[in-house]
Amino acid sequence: MNHRLVQNAIIRGRTDNRSFIGDQLDDCSDFSSLFYRLPFERGFLTNWGVERTIWDRLYKNVLKVDSKESRLVITEPCFNLPTIQEAYDQMIFEEYEFASCYRTIGPQLCIFNDLGSLFGDKPGSVPDCSVVVDSGFSFTHIVPFVKGKPVAKAIRRINLGGKLLTNQLKETVSFRHYDMMEETYIINQVKETCCFVSRDIYSDLDICRKSYRENTIIQEYVLPDFTHHSQGHVRPKQEKQKQSDQTLDRSVDQILPMNNERFMIPEILFNPSDIGMNQAGIPEAISQAIEACEPEYHGLLYANIVLVGGNAKLNGYRERIEQDLRVMVPSEYELRLAVPEDPIGYAWKGGNRLASLGTKADLQKRFVTRKEYMEYGSDICRRRFNSL
Structure with missing residues (x-):
């Protein structure tokens, strides 16, 4: 099971005066004063022209796949805008003609992994409740899950990444x-x-x-x-x-x-007010998210907190969150936090596990085929992919 990280950007060099698309950045010899063209703004896909160029490079030259014979798992931010979701569906099924697609949020893919082994529990065990703290490039999302489904009213977003x-x-x-x-x-x-x-x-x-x-x-x-x-x-x-x-x-x-x-x-991740942001830090936002869930789930949620995203690789990140949370959490609750070996690729790992190990019935329930899309349009995507 291999994966490769590719820059989701078009980057122009200063000295060689050329543009690098995605994986082509590996060919760059001078990384000074690079100019980035990003398809995402504040975590939302806003420039399809840039994204289309990157996808063309990715599918034809990096993955070398025939989209008509492939199924796609793609992530989006929590509470993505409906117009952006429809643009996703049109691009995937009408322009690239993928055979089938599953569009979901990154934390949802994370819980398809073996979470039990992260906490030293019995391998293969799936906790009834868990919290995924996804702190990445543009934002941080705290998403509580109860019986495999995200609790929409409890999701918290911090505009820090x-x-x-x-x-x-x-x-x-x-x-x-x-x-x-x-x-x-x-x-x-x-x-x-x-x-x-x-x-x-x-x-x-x-x-x-x-x-x-x-x-x-x-x-x-x-x-x-x-x-x-x-x-x-x-x-x-x-x-x-x-x-x-x-x-x-x-x-x-x-x-x-x-x-x-x-x-x-x-430290900004823990005290956004240091730079004038009127938002809670990560430990406080985790507590707010869990307290917004039903009281009977609080103990299980505090005992299964998974930290993913690029910021989870910072030394001392888990220990600091645990230290700050311990002050907020009632003493009778067990507090457990875990960081996967690869916090950046953990959502990909979960998606790969779902696609390769999921039953046919489960995949049919989650994926939308191109035939279904051409018959029902984005309505079927909205119904099947809407987990929030």
Whole structure:
């Protein structure tokens, strides 16, 4: 079971003056000042021209599949707009002519996995209640499930994701060190390499104020020059007695110091008010979502919280959420949180498991065939795919 992540974007390089579509970014040799054309805005598909170009590249050159002989599993954000849903259906069945399709939300696919094994329970066991916290590129959704179905009234959305963190880091670095406002790709790498979630922010801030020798948090990130090295990296911390060598290195390498930026940027996920957003942080939103469900389910929901999405890869992410939640959760409830080995591909894994292991009757109940669509139009998609 293999999968491959492909950039859902058209990216134009500065030096080679060409556009890279999806997987073609692997051919890029200079990642400085890349310009991104994204089909999604705030998590909603708004530019079908860009998306169509990416799909053409994906199906013909990457997957090399015949859409007329294939079935498609595709995800959409919670409470997607009806006009966007209809555009999905038209594109899938009329333009690409897929044999069948299942359109759903990412968290729904996640629960098709073996959730029991994540918590050390009996393999194959499926909890009656679970909560999927999906924190990705554009937003964070908290979706409680009861007996395999999402509880619509309890779903919470936070307009925070990896894109906002990267943009915030760009602004911070540009103000303190170098102008990096055009370096989205490089700063995203810096974020993924250096950033972590603090469990005691005030203690860590005190450490950041110490001298270089005593500061255990500061890192020196060597920026790529695209001549000698195309990837940035963290340089091992130098001792004071090697400062002369360090000075010599700085004349060659461009160093980006990462001090309290390492944890203050991810802190936005927990305190959006730090940047003026009037929204709850992730732990508070989880508590709000669960409390919106029927009281008899609360204990089971708190005991089965799954963290997925790219932000779940941040060091200390699970531990911080658990720490903050423990203060909000009644002491008689067991609190269990788990992060899959691949939190980014966990929804794909669930969709693959459904398509390969699901019974014929189950697949017929979920998928819409092209024949059905051509007969009934988007009405049948609306009825069959509407799980919220």
